Amino acid sequence: MKIAYLGPQASFTQLAASQLFPKAELLPQNNILDCFSAVECGEVDQAVVPLENSIEGTVSMTLDYLYKTPDIRIEAEAVMPIAHHLMVHPDCNIENLEKIYSHPQALAQSFHFLDSGFKEIPKQEYSSTAAAAKHVSENPDRNLAAVANQFAADLYGLKIIRRNIQDIEQNHTRFIIISKRQNLYLNNELEVSGEKSGLLITLPEDHPGGLHQVLSVFAWRKMNLSKIESRTLKTGLGNYFFFINVTGTWKSALHHNALAELAALGADTVFLGNYKEFLLKS
Amino acid sequence: MKIAYLGPQASFTQLAASQLFPKAELLPQNNILDCFSAVECGEVDQAVVPLENSIEGTVSMTLDYLYKTPDIRIEAEAVMPIAHHLMVHPDCNIENLEKIYSHPQALAQSFHFLDSGFKEIPKQEYSSTAAAAKHVSENPDRNLAAVANQFAADLYGLKIIRRNIQDIEQNHTRFIIISKRQNLYLNNELEVSGEKSGLLITLPEDHPGGLHQVLSVFAWRKMNLSKIESRTLKTGLGNYFFFINVTGTWKSALHHNALAELAALGADTVFLGNYKEFLLKS
Numbered sequence: 001m002k003i004a005y006l007g008p009q010a011s012f013t014q015l016a017a018s019q020l021f022p023k024a025e026l027l028p029q030n031n032i033l034d035c036f037s038a039v040e041c042g043e044v045d046q047a048v049v050p051l052e053n054s055i056e057g058t059v060s061m062t063l064d065y066l067y068k069t070p071d072i073r074i075e076a077e078a079v080m081p082i083a084h085h086l087m088v089h090p091d092c093n094i095e096n097l098e099k100i101y102s103h104p105q106a107l108a109q110s111f112h113f114l115d116s117g118f119k120e121i122p123k124q125e126y127s128s129t130a131a132a133a134k135h136v137s138e139n140p141d142r143n144l145a146a147v148a149n150q151f152a153a154d155l156y157g158l159k160i161i162r163r164n165i166q167d168i169e170q171n172h173t174r175f176i177i178i179s180k181r182q183n184l185y186l187n188n189e190l191e192v193s194g195e196k197s198g199l200l201i202t203l204p205e206d207h208p209g210g211l212h213q214v215l216s217v218f219a220w221r222k223m224n225l226s227k228i229e230s231r232t233l234k235t236g237l238g239n240y241f242f243f244i245n246v247t248g249t250w251k252s253a254l255h256h257n258a259l260a261e262l263a264a265l266g267a268d269t270v271f272l273g274n275y276k277e278f279l280l281k282s
Numbered sequence: 283m284k285i286a287y288l289g290p291q292a293s294f295t296q297l298a299a300s301q302l303f304p305k306a307e308l309l310p311q312n313n314i315l316d317c318f319s320a321v322e323c324g325e326v327d328q329a330v331v332p333l334e335n336s337i338e339g340t341v342s343m344t345l346d347y348l349y350k351t352p353d354i355r356i357e358a359e360a361v362m363p364i365a366h367h368l369m370v371h372p373d374c375n376i377e378n379l380e381k382i383y384s385h386p387q388a389l390a391q392s393f394h395f396l397d398s399g400f401k402e403i404p405k406q407e408y409s410s411t412a413a414a415a416k417h418v419s420e421n422p423d424r425n426l427a428a429v430a431n432q433f434a435a436d437l438y439g440l441k442i443i444r445r446n447i448q449d450i451e452q453n454h455t456r457f458i459i460i461s462k463r464q465n466l467y468l469n470n471e472l473e474v475s476g477e478k479s480g481l482l483i484t485l486p487e488d489h490p491g492g493l494h495q496v497l498s499v500f501a502w503r504k505m506n507l508s509k510i511e512s513r514t515l516k517t518g519l520g521n522y523f524f525f526i527n528v529t530g531t532w533k534s535a536l537h538h539n540a541l542a543e544l545a546a547l548g549a550d551t552v553f554l555g556n557y558k559e560f561l562l563k564s
Contacts, residue, residue: 030386030389030390030405030407031386031387031389031390032390033390033393034390052342052514060334061387061390103409104312104313104409105313105343107312107313108312108313108314108315108316108343111315123312125312125409125410125413126409127385127386127407127408127409128407131407172514208500208501208504208505208506208507209500209501209502209504209506211497211507211510212494212497212498212500212501213501215493215494215497216494218490218491218494219490219491219494219495220491222490222491223490224490225490225493226522227512227522228493228510228511228512228524229510229511229512230509230510230511232334232454240508240509242510
């Protein structure tokens, strides 16, 4: 089985993909668009992309491509705590650190640690945490450090000198598994932390109370929303679609009638699937 | 007057800041956190940061810092069309292009153009479009190209060989001006494209229909929402706050009573300001 993921190698998305698909062939992609394209044209069976609060991607690109490729569905969601480590080449003289490399968001997320112990050492932004680790491994003669994950340390043979340097304890990234047909992803070795459905809803026109009317479909049925996000349609400013997560199993007549009621209201709805949420290790 | 902006120099945010504050001293910051910190500690009067669909930042970081720094308010919003150009050093031999550098999202947004005319030429990801342009200008002996904006071409003396190579015509980035006190930003030389209010709302507890109840406050008053986004509180999974934009002027008793009703419902509300939306040039 072939699985595309948002690269480069040793990215947080690969860390997620390797836990979700321990036996598959994992193919790194340059960006989120390439992940969707690989699924679309059948080059891979499925793809893993970040949905929320990621260090590499933004939720908005994933939502936009879900909207633009209506035959792609969500098979599962996975949540992973983000842990940043400070790492160096084994030959590095730590007393004389020259520079610290990482992705801008990883540097920002480790700000307090870097500001207290390593204030004087210049920070250099890199396109990803994994690329920063690779750069450090390729320059053993200089005393460089990288802020990256465990996976990158292993892949590039770096030594971790400080673990868990991120500022916020509760820092999670959400990923989704996407595919063209619903495969009902299941992995008995992973902990299931919930179940939900994903929907994309386009309002018939932009009028006051339109969203409220759509949400009433879920409210009176006591269907709980765990996420809602508006995204511009790019047909001009002010035209939006919504991504909504409804918690629980989607199977009763109650739920199916909700879709009929949305249609009756003139809202254009894409049901992205009912799927499990898995808990990954950092 | 000192204005912080999300750098580096020649970023899209500087392009926005230079139009919003043509006479101010503009100070580039490494990341969105640094922009908020500079305002917070009084190092600058105001800051310009991306709010939505930006090439450099993500909406989520800006929303998170708005939530975390409750004394920071929004003074204005500005919308700018994003235009990418392909540029080289004036001495470049275009026939023998070696590599094309840019930010991953800029490469993705120019995918169809690059894929048709420049498919064989390797693409190299860089931490920003501006840094990519700088790299090209510093290596005149190699035949390199960058995908970046007009500002970067001017700053680094590069020659634009193809204009507007972005795939999506309607590609806008939204920026906000933030400050500690509401200064009611006004610039008569810019076109005003709207007026809105920004609110952060935390629900009392996660229960079905909670959001629907909160939105009813706006719906029966015929107050139109142009944006809604849920963000995790990071106190654990499943706890959210909402960022909402209400269109129009916020002044009548109707609007003020809405805040009282939100409080009565037990929702914790931060009113970020009522402000104008300005239209910028690309």
